[in-house]
Amino acid sequence: MRHLSPGEFVDLVEGVREERSARHLAACASCQRQLEDLRAVLHVSAAIDVPEPSPLYWDHLSARVIDAVADERSQAVERGWLQWLRAWRPYGFSGFLPIGAAAVAAVALAVALRIPLSTGRGRTGDPDGRHTPVESSAGDSTGRGVELTMDDDSLNVVVDLVLDLPWEGAADAGLTIRAGSVDHAVDDLPQEERNELQRLLREGLSRNGA
Amino acid sequence: MAQSLAWAQPRQSEREWGLTVIRQEPTPAVDASLRDLDEVALVAACLDGRADAFAVIVERHRRSIYQLCYRFVANHEDASDLSQDVFLRAYRGLRAFRGQSSLATWLYRIGVNVCLNRVSVKVPPSEPLEADQHIDTRHEAAPERILRDERAAQVRAAIARLPRKQRATLILRTYQDLSHQEIAEILHTSVGAVKANIFHALQNLKKLMGESPV
Numbered sequence: 001m002r003h004l005s006p007g008e009f010v011d012l013v014e015g016v017r018e019e020r021s022a023r024h025l026a027a028c029a030s031c032q033r034q035l036e037d038l039r040a041v042l043h044v045s046a047a048i049d050v051p052e053p054s055p056l057y058w059d060h061l062s063a064r065v066i067d068a069v070a071d072e073r074s075q076a077v078e079r080g081w082l083q084w085l086r087a088w089r090p091y092g093f094s095g096f097l098p099i100g101a102a103a104v105a106a107v108a109l110a111v112a113l114r115i116p117l118s119t120g121r122g123r124t125g126d127p128d129g130r131h132t133p134v135e136s137s138a139g140d141s142t143g144r145g146v147e148l149t150m151d152d153d154s155l156n157v158v159v160d161l162v163l164d165l166p167w168e169g170a171a172d173a174g175l176t177i178r179a180g181s182v183d184h185a186v187d188d189l190p191q192e193e194r195n196e197l198q199r200l201l202r203e204g205l206s207r208n209g210a
Numbered sequence: 211m212a213q214s215l216a217w218a219q220p221r222q223s224e225r226e227w228g229l230t231v232i233r234q235e236p237t238p239a240v241d242a243s244l245r246d247l248d249e250v251a252l253v254a255a256c257l258d259g260r261a262d263a264f265a266v267i268v269e270r271h272r273r274s275i276y277q278l279c280y281r282f283v284a285n286h287e288d289a290s291d292l293s294q295d296v297f298l299r300a301y302r303g304l305r306a307f308r309g310q311s312s313l314a315t316w317l318y319r320i321g322v323n324v325c326l327n328r329v330s331v332k333v334p335p336s337e338p339l340e341a342d343q344h345i346d347t348r349h350e351a352a353p354e355r356i357l358r359d360e361r362a363a364q365v366r367a368a369i370a371r372l373p374r375k376q377r378a379t380l381i382l383r384t385y386q387d388l389s390h391q392e393i394a395e396i397l398h399t400s401v402g403a404v405k406a407n408i409f410h411a412l413q414n415l416k417k418l419m420g421e422s423p424v
Contacts, residue, residue, distance in 0.1 A: 006408075010408050010409050038412045041416045041419070044361070044365060045365050045380070045384060045412075050277045050385075051280075051286075061276065061290065062272060065293075066261065066264070068294055068297075069297075072301065
């Protein structure tokens with residue numbers, strides 16, 4: 001005599017299959033008893049609810065998740081930076097590269113932010129605009145600003161590095177801009193810098209024949 | 211920032227009631243139009259960098275994911291941590307969502323994996339009595355309530371002691387109401403194996419709960 005299989009029991013317990021269709025069941029007290037036991041256990045366990053947390057909990061959970069996602073994003077940007085920095089190893093840089101590259105990036109950023117202001121100032125004493133004084137944020141003890149010029153070697157290093165930078169690498173490093181971020185940056189400029197930016201843009205456009 | 215207090219009954223090993231301060235976190239601002247989007251469009255919006263689109267996904271599925279996790283670990287704290295983990299993994303793997311199954315099934319799959327991994331490294335604690343604190347019992351006589359609480363605690367403890375696959379199968383079938391086929395897909399197994407797991411889970415539950423479970 002073949003008893004019911006686990007699959008047949010489950011179909012009967014869940015009501016997928018009718019008892020009439022299992023002929024063996026009518027003749028087997030053991031299978032009948034087992035079926036009743038399984039039904040009873042399923043009935044009891046199915047009746048157990050998950051307790052409902054406080055109504056405030058759901059927003060709390062959402063906020064936790066969104067915070068974790070935001071952390072994840074910022075870590076991804078950091079990882080992107082590291083990948084970008086490691087990508088320079090094949091070009092002969094070694095262990096000190098990350099620090100050096102970060103320093104170069106910082107200089108590039110500082111120069112990019114300072115040039116519009118300083119070219120305006122520099123033009124009064126330097127009509128061709130090639131000699132561009134840039135004050136350091138701290139200034140020096142003599143009260144004179146530290147000068148960077150457009151033909152400064154340090155700028156050439158930046159230019160050399162950036163020229164070969166693959167676009168994907170920049171995107172991975174989080175260096176690409178988001179839509180609207182340029183508008184925001186321009187909105188934040190003081191009127192004097194905005195005028196200078198306008199002038200530079202016009203100059204650039206007229207040089208390109210636009 | 212608004213705050214509310216939540217009382218937690220002491221566990222068996224503790225003597226005093228616990229008091230937890232729940233900060234009412236500001237819900238991330240969500241563009242109302244996102245709420246009308248279907249799953250695929252929401253996922254696309256997330257991949258475009260819309261953080262508020264992911265907030266909508268969380269909002270839609272947080273209850274079911276929390277309940278799934280709670281079924282596995284039988285306590286609020288762990289269920290909360292696991293739920294967060296599920297959504298974080300979902301966010302990381304969003305590009306892998308192709309829309310072949312529903313987002314809910316996809317999240318369940320992640321949820322089950324997260325829970326199974328956790329269960330494999332951590333023995334779930336037995337069910338604390340606090341679990342029933344939010345069920346409306348005002349019309350219930352005290353002896354009835356005590357009996358029901360004891361029975362619920364006994365069943366939860368028994369489920370928590372089931373082998374991983376049996377537990378997962380029983381939870382998905384009994385509480386999440388997934389079909390055998392869906393469970394088989396989530397657990398990467400066959401429908402026959404799913405039925406066998408349900409059968410053995412019920413048999414083991416019977417043993418764990420004693421000879422007369424009702």
